[in-house]
Amino acid sequence: MSKIFTYLRINKNNKSYTKLQEEKIINYVKEHNLQIYHNIEVEINTPSEEKNIMELLKSCQMNSTLLVYDLNVFGRTVERILEIVKFLLESKIRILVIKQNLDLVDNNDMLTKMILGMISMTIALDKELMSLRTKEALTAKKLKGESLGKPKGTIQKSKFDKQRDKIEELLSVGLSVRKIAKLLGYNNHIGLNNYVKKRNIREQSSSLEELAS
Numbered sequence: 001m002s003k004i005f006t007y008l009r010i011n012k013n014n015k016s017y018t019k020l021q022e023e024k025i026i027n028y029v030k031e032h033n034l035q036i037y038h039n040i041e042v043e044i045n046t047p048s049e050e051k052n053i054m055e056l057l058k059s060c061q062m063n064s065t066l067l068v069y070d071l072n073v074f075g076r077t078v079e080r081i082l083e084i085v086k087f088l089l090e091s092k093i094r095i096l097v098i099k100q101n102l103d104l105v106d107n108n109d110m111l112t113k114m115i116l117g118m119i120s121m122t123i124a125l126d127k128e129l130m131s132l133r134t135k136e137a138l139t140a141k142k143l144k145g146e147s148l149g150k151p152k153g154t155i156q157k158s159k160f161d162k163q164r165d166k167i168e169e170l171l172s173v174g175l176s177v178r179k180i181a182k183l184l185g186y187n188n189h190i191g192l193n194n195y196v197k198k199r200n201i202r203e204q205s206s207s208l209e210e211l212a213s
Contacts, residue, residue: 002094003037003064007057009073010043021069028067028098037064050075053084062092070099082119160195167192168201 006025010018029036042056043049053074060066066088068074074084085104088095089112095104104112160167163184170180177196181189196202 065094
């Protein structure tokens with residue numbers, strides 16, 4: 001029989017879930033009279049720490065078996081779970097999942113293929129539903145007369161901001177936006193022209209020269 005590893009996801013903010021994993025794994029091992037080769041424990045308290053899962057699971061040996069309580073221990077999104085499950089199966093690691101009663105053998109196993117297909121469908125469906133919820137929420141706001149997007153008059157950051165002083169200086173000596181764009185290395189003067197207009201830079205400068213055609 002292949003070497004059996006157990007995997008435990010530890011979260012200090014959810015100690016009851018950690019304890020539940022421990023109890024279920026211990027009971028499963030006793031019930032099936034399994035010999036555990038090594039216990040893998042990963043502490044994950046924030047979503048950003050989930051990247052550590054992949055590194056630690058690399059310690060599992062090829063042709064070994066990984067015993068977990070449920071699929072949720074691999075991630076907090078379906079996409080993350082699918083990513084790690086695929087990684088393990090491609091590494092020839094069998095996955096036993098207690099809660100969902102799953103035995104994911106390898107990529108060539110028909111049942112495993114069906115399960116992975118269902119997970120992929122869930123991801124696609126979730127994205128589609130999220131898109132629909134967003135559209136419906138925006139439509140509802142529009143029907144209520146609420147404004148969408150940023151408040152009118154909001155000025156966003158621009159790539160031209162870092163050279164604003166230089167732009168103002170060149171405008172004040174009478175250079176056109178087209179020439180300023182060329183001088184400062186911008187390929188298209190139209191963007192700079194819009195930048196100058198929206199921020200009333202020309203009015204703030206001492207130059208009254210019209211924009212070149």
